[in-house]
Amino acid sequence: MSVKERFDPVEGRRESMANILASWDLEGARPDAEGMQIVRDYVDGKTDLDGALEAVGRRFEQFRDKEV
Numbered sequence: 001m002s003v004k005e006r007f008d009p010v011e012g013r014r015e016s017m018a019n020i021l022a023s024w025d026l027e028g029a030r031p032d033a034e035g036m037q038i039v040r041d042y043v044d045g046k047t048d049l050d051g052a053l054e055a056v057g058r059r060f061e062q063f064r065d066k067e068v
Contacts, residue, residue, distance in 0.1 A: 009045070010043065010044065010045060013042060013043045013045070014043045017039050017042065017043050021039070034059065035056070035059055038052055038055045038056055038059070039052070041055075
């Protein structure tokens with residue numbers, strides 16, 4: 001972890017989300033525009049991790065319901 005990441009929470013969240021998105025991309029999972037907005041809101045500090053996870057859970061439910 002760089003010095004900047006230790007003192008800049010936005011940079012730390014950005015770095016974490018970049019790593020997660022890269023991992024998803026390797027698996028062929030790409031978020032849609034609404035999913036990316038959830039990520040941006042978390043990185044910008046507009047929502048906390050719990051809020052972001054809840055939003056992602058709701059998105060998953062929407063996609064699952066469409067499959068049924």
